[in-house]
Amino acid sequence: MTSLSNLTVIVSxxxxxxxxxxxxxxxxxGAETRICSPQLDLWATLADRTVDAIVIAVGEDDSVxxxxxxPLYEDPRSKAIPCLLLLPQSVxxxxxxVAGFNAVSMLPADCDESTLLRSVADLTAVRRRVTxxxxxxxxxxxxxxxxxxxxxxxxKKLGNISHDLRNMxxxxxxxxxxxxxxxxxxxxxxxxxxxxxxxxxxxxxxxLLDSLIGSPSRTDLRAVRRFSSxxxxxxxxxxxxxxxxxxxxxxxxxxxxxxxxxxxCEDIDESVGVWADALKLKQVVVNLVDNAIKYGSRGGEVIVxxxxxxxxxAVGKGSRRLALISVCDRxxxxxxxxxxxxxxxxxxxxxxxPSMGQGIGLDLVREIVVQHGGSIKCDAAEGSGxxxxxxxxxxxxxRDRQGLLVLRDGETSRLLVNLLGNSDNPHWQAAAPKDDxxxxxxxRSCAAAILIPANCETSTSDxxxxxGAPETRNVDTGDxx
Amino acid sequence: xxxxxxxxxxxxxxxxxEFLEFRLQQAGYRTSIAQNGELGLEAMQRDPADAVILDVTxxxxxxxxxxxxxxxxxxxxxxxxxxxxNEPADRFWATQCGADEYVTKPADPAVILQxxxxxxx
Numbered sequence: 001m002t003s004l005s006n007l008t009v010i011v012s013x014x015x016x017x018x019x020x021x022x023x024x025x026x027x028x029x030g031a032e033t034r035i036c037s038p039q040l041d042l043w044a045t046l047a048d049r050t051v052d053a054i055v056i057a058v059g060e061d062d063s064v065x066x067x068x069x070x071p072l073y074e075d076p077r078s079k080a081i082p083c084l085l086l087l088p089q090s091v092x093x094x095x096x097x098v099a100g101f102n103a104v105s106m107l108p109a110d111c112d113e114s115t116l117l118r119s120v121a122d123l124t125a126v127r128r129r130v131t132x133x134x135x136x137x138x139x140x141x142x143x144x145x146x147x148x149x150x151x152x153x154x155x156k157k158l159g160n161i162s163h164d165l166r167n168m169x170x171x172x173x174x175x176x177x178x179x180x181x182x183x184x185x186x187x188x189x190x191x192x193x194x195x196x197x198x199x200x201x202x203x204x205x206x207x208l209l210d211s212l213i214g215s216p217s218r219t220d221l222r223a224v225r226r227f228s229s230x231x232x233x234x235x236x237x238x239x240x241x242x243x244x245x246x247x248x249x250x251x252x253x254x255x256x257x258x259x260x261x262x263x264x265c266e267d268i269d270e271s272v273g274v275w276a277d278a279l280k281l282k283q284v285v286v287n288l289v290d291n292a293i294k295y296g297s298r299g300g301e302v303i304v305x306x307x308x309x310x311x312x313x314a315v316g317k318g319s320r321r322l323a324l325i326s327v328c329d330r331x332x333x334x335x336x337x338x339x340x341x342x343x344x345x346x347x348x349x350x351x352x353x354p355s356m357g358q359g360i361g362l363d364l365v366r367e368i369v370v371q372h373g374g375s376i377k378c379d380a381a382e383g384s385g386x387x388x389x390x391x392x393x394x395x396x397x398x399r400d401r402q403g404l405l406v407l408r409d410g411e412t413s414r415l416l417v418n419l420l421g422n423s424d425n426p427h428w429q430a431a432a433p434k435d436d437x438x439x440x441x442x443x444r445s446c447a448a449a450i451l452i453p454a455n456c457e458t459s460t461s462d463x464x465x466x467x468g469a470p471e472t473r474n475v476d477t478g479d480x481x
Numbered sequence: 482x483x484x485x486x487x488x489x490x491x492x493x494x495x496x497x498x499e500f501l502e503f504r505l506q507q508a509g510y511r512t513s514i515a516q517n518g519e520l521g522l523e524a525m526q527r528d529p530a531d532a533v534i535l536d537v538t539x540x541x542x543x544x545x546x547x548x549x550x551x552x553x554x555x556x557x558x559x560x561x562x563x564x565x566x567n568e569p570a571d572r573f574w575a576t577q578c579g580a581d582e583y584v585t586k587p588a589d590p591a592v593i594l595q596x597x598x599x600x601x602x
Contacts, residue, residue, distance in 0.1 A: 174500030194500070
């Protein structure tokens with residue numbers, strides 16, 4: 001039997017005792033019962049507490065017309081409250097007048113106790129089910145609403161992606177149309193800008209697509225979240241055959257070389273392959289070869305070499321072979337004091353004509369190379385001319401953090417640990433070994449190590465700048481102040 | 482000598498219009514760039530253009546709003562909407578705000594040139 005212990009039953013006080021007293025019966029059964037008169041403010045009672053059922057015992061003399069209860073059942077709040085009417089035989093009730101009540105049940109006023117209790121219990125059971133359904137419907141509605149919102153969010157996100165893609169394709173398409181229509185002078189700076197913009201746009205569009213397609217599930221909303229946090233220009237690695245890539249670049253720039261009577265030569269080891277971002281690496285080679293054509297001597301040659309480096313040590317970082325890409329020209333070369341500065345953003349040679357470029361190429365090249373854990377340097381080519389050497393570790397997949405920063409106690413060290421811990425630096429990790437044997441173990445397990453003593457006074461930014469170049473090793477902190 | 486026609490390009494990412502700027506200049510037009518609708522209106526007052534090419538998605542005043550304002554001030558000014566938005570609703574809004582042409586990206590600069598020629602001769 002349904003428990004009545006949590007019931008609140010309102011029993012009309014106008015009920016003249018007709019066999020049983022509903023209030024007493026319900027109280028005995030454990031229901032919390034409140035007796036109220038229709039003349040009193042019934043709403044105060046209803047608003048005051050949760051009412052599970054209303055029992056209205058109608059008076060024998062019909063002294064309380066049903067109209068008194070009208071406000072009760074006209075109010076939407078009370079419609080959810082089941083109502084039991086106890087009616088004396090003498091009262092004929094128009095069923096329509098109580099149609100507004102929810103789960104109305106009627107009993108003769110002189111019914112026995114068990115019938116009354118069962119009816120109230122049935123009513124409250126109905127009430128509970130109704131409440132449960134209401135909750136379910138509410139939850140379901142909420143859930144659907146959230147799903148719809150999330151769906152809208154996804155749709156909006158995909159709309160944004162589509163918009164961005166169209167913009168990028170628009171750039172590539174627009175520049176391509178200009179080249180197609182022959183409005184760009186072959187070999188001009190404008191042509192180079194056109195080619196670079198097309199490559200950049202394709203690069204951007206590829207990353208955008210990769211960010212979605214490369215996710216575990218295309219329908220997974222997490223993929224979209226990942227997309228939204230995607231950083232522009234992130235390296236997307238695939239296995240790249242460097243020789244093939246270099247040949248593609250040479251063929252791309254052949255026409256330009258012809259305009260300056262420059263002979264493009266290659267010396268390629270076909271076995272050189274790196275785990276790298278093909279488009280970015282292509283940008284590197286395009287920039288270097290293009291510069292060599294532009295700044296090398298007219299009628300000279302540009303040599304592109306792709307080979308493996310010779311290991312310089314039996315163990316440690318020196319034992320790893322690196323992919324080397326060298327681009328040499330036969331021009332005037334880069335003066336020794338400018339060989340570092342050529343990689344600075346906005347740097348332009350003194351003799352450079354304004355039309356020759358914006359001074360952004362080599363800066364970008366270095367950024368890409370560093371992103372790949374590699375390095376770039378400029379020196380003199382054999383004979384004369386400039387030589388740019390790019391070295392890239394073939395594979396960073398297995399051990400993304402190649403370098404080890406070994407720290408001793410000290411303020412700078414702690415700062416660096418925090419910075420490296422939060423910076424997601426791909427090349428270096430920090431460690432603070434407890435003793436010398438742990439230090440020895442750590443150093444043996446990594447490709448390169450930087451030892452920083454506790455009293456290191458090198459500025460944090462200097463150290464971090466050095467960490468950006470992974471070939472840096474054994475920083476003598478005493479000299480680097 | 483035929484006076485040099487002036488085309489105002491309005492886009493919050495002007496880099497995306499470099500190819501068009503180049504093409505228009507090659508074709509003998511003078512170009513200028515504004516980075517949103519509001520700046521476009523200012524630019525028109527300062528240096529009136531013979532035609533305007535408007536992106537839609539821009540901060541401050543978007544392309545549709547800018548187009549409406551431009552048409553209020555310069556009734557006969559040819560306005561070409563050049564956008565990555567290609568929903569029918571967008572085309573509808575473009576007509577509502579008085580745009581003369583609606584071109585979606587990726588766009589062929591030759592097509593835009595052709596459209597400009599029909600308006601500017």
